[in-house]
Amino acid sequence: MSHAPLLAAEDVEIAYDEAIFAVRRVSLLVHPGEVVALLGANGAGKSSLLRAVSNILHAQRGRVTHGRILYDGTSVAGSSTSRLVRRGLAQVLEGRHCFRHLSAEDNLLTGALGRGSSRLETRRDLEHVYALFPVIAEKRRVAAGLLSGGQQQMIAIGRALMARPRLLLLDEPSMGLAPIVVAEIFGRLARLNRDEGLAILIAEQNAAVALRHAHRGVVLENGIVAAAGTAEVLRSKDDIRAAYLGLGRANIQPVST
Amino acid sequence: MDWGFFAGTAIAGLLAGLMYALVAIGFVLIYKTSGVLNFAQGAMVLFAALTFVSLHEAGLAFWLAFLITLAAMIVLGILVEAFILRPLVNQPPITLFMATLGLSYVVEGTAQLMWGTQVHALDLGIKDTPLPIPDILVSRFDLFCASVASTLVVVLTLLFRYTRLGLAFRAAAEDQYAALNTGLRLPVIWAAVWAVAGFVALVTGLLWGARTGVQFSLSLVVLKSFPVLVLGGFDSIPGAIVGGLLIGLTETLAEVYIGPYVGGGIDEWIAYAVALVFLLIRPTGLFGQRSVERA
Structure with a gap:
């Protein structure tokens, strides 16, 4: 896409209590009208990154120790969460x-x-x-x-x-929900994206459902980007499916016991 | 049994209870919205009453003195937010409680430094004489206090239920992290709620001050409001009222009817005894919030 990105995380490093690093040198772009899935296991750093984007990290005693995050061209570090919300950056928190x-x-x-x-x-x-x-x-x-x-x-x-919002962040929207409810919610989000051009960044462990609706995906592992690409490519790459997405290898049948 | 005397005693107890409820409401406001048990509420009562009475004695009209004192309480609220609550955000409740304990000494000290330590009489122009009802003694002043307290409760309830500020108060009370994420400005909300609590402290200070004289012991009325809070629940304004009424009633009746058998002085401790029993059987109080959750 040729537009300037709506969200740009550049080389971001996040630490809690000045010691525990949750995210190391992660970069990420979200363009206007795009749905991006942020994938990875528990503790991969997805929530930390979203908190940093909304500038609510400090409420969890975390801090961006390196790099910068730009929303609509300006650094989020200088804006309060309430100012960011007013500028169209809203987040749906993990655990609702x-x-x-x-x-x-x-x-x-x-x-x-x-x-x-x-x-x-x-x-x-x-x-x-x-x-x-x-x-x-x-x-x-x-x-x-x-x-x-x-x-x-x-x-x-x-x-x-x-x-x-112009950019909606969602942290684990599928958590604890029945598959049919998850499908319904993702369907509505996809409709918002299609009809109103709302840009969406979704952090999800449920990679299958997230990649079904996303344009691109970024896979985090232990605080670094392990893979990135379009949703189709991520869905089709066997090593990524097996290692990060829990989808199993497409060409190998699971062993029945 | 002399029923006229009993009724008079009960009414006096209920009216005294409303005075306790006033102090308790100041606590509830701050506890509800920020989770801080504000030990300095009593000091704020003293500060407000002392400021008002000194301005009034200096020759200012009642309303002018009232407005200036109110402004001072709002400034106090803003200062507390900026210098205590904001630096201590996300600290455990006990830390914040200790901070308000310190604050109470600072506020008391400031009040006495500015206005001196002598006792001031405060006359609100309402005579402390009984109403002309045969057999039942009801003081006009007590009745006046009761109506002021009731009005205050109605106003606060409307504020919480039907205004945008009230909605922000309730949201922040419920989940600070979510409120922050939703874009609510917590510093503004906290300063506002401390200012409202300051207003309540001012009203409390005037009524209590008119009754007992404006002096240092005013700040000790907080101690009487703890049993009220235990009874009513720390986060419920109606609870503070009902708790206050029950404590007032219990104290007065116990003093009059049981007091003589044990040599009096029962009203000094009966409230705490009742609170202790309540803690054992119903720790959230009569109206305290239990969690709203699906089974």
Whole structure:
């Protein structure tokens, strides 16, 4: 793509408590309108990288110790999270992090509050989210903590969408959800990308489902980039499938016992 | 049994209980939104009352003195956020509690340094005389305090339920990390909630100050609000009210009806005894938040 990248991580190194390195020299690009999958096992550094992008790393006692991250051409290090949200960079946290005692609708409204939307904008955005996730519209008065995992994930995504993002970060959206719910959620995200050109960066352990919807993928292992390429290439490369994606070798049948 | 006397005693107890509830509400506000058990709430009550009474004695009109004191409490809230809460973000609750313990000495010291240590009388213009109801003694002043306290509770409830600031308060109370990630400005929210708690401290200070005189012992009313919080739950404003009423009622009735058998002085400790029993049978209090989670 010829556009300037929306997100550019250059040589990023991340440490927690000044000692434990979670990410070493990782570079990554997300262009406008692109869906990029950030793959890797637990502890590979995916969440750390996303936290660094949203500049919430400090809340987990982490710090970018090298390199830089540019969102829309300017370094995120100098911007507070709330400023980044206002500039269209929203994240759906790992583990969903809904406000459990707040109703589904109040959860969505906090997203509008974070962006500083007017009342009119807020009403329009609410309708937009409800059209995307009709089940949340039905449950709008119910405390988020009482809803199912899938519905909570939809609320978390809806809350991020209330900020009218240009780049949406998602950290393990499939975690703990049934495959059919995961397929539904990824379907909606793909639709947002297709219809509205929303750029998406998804960190996922579930490589199969992530690569089905992504344009490109980046595989992290122990804090470094182990492989990168288009989704088709990553899906088809046997060594990558076996080593990082848990998909098994395409040409070898699993041994039955 | 003299029922008129009993009713009068019970009402006096309930009204005194509302005064405890006022202090407890200041605690609840800050605990709910930032998870900090603010030991300095009592010092803030003293600071507010002392500032107000000194300005008033210097010849300022009631409302002017009130507004200047309110402004001072808001500034205090902003300073606390900038110099205590922000540097200590993500520290364990006990660290923050110790910080507010230190803060209480700083605030008390500052108040006394600025305004001196002598006792001031505070007259709000409401006479402490009984209402003309036969057989039942109800003080006009107590009734006035009760209506102020009730109004304050209604206003705070509306603020939390129906305003954008209230929604931000509730979200931050629930999950700071998520609130930060959603783009809410936690420093602004914390400064705002400390300012609101400062306002509550000011109202509390005026009512308590008018009752007992404005003096150092005002800052000790916090100790009376702990049993109230244990009863009502640390994170519930209605809980603070009900807890306050129960404690006030228990104290007064116990002092009048049981006191004579044990030589009096029961109201000094009965609240703590009740709180202790409550801790054993219902540690979240009557209205404390239990987790909302699917089974």
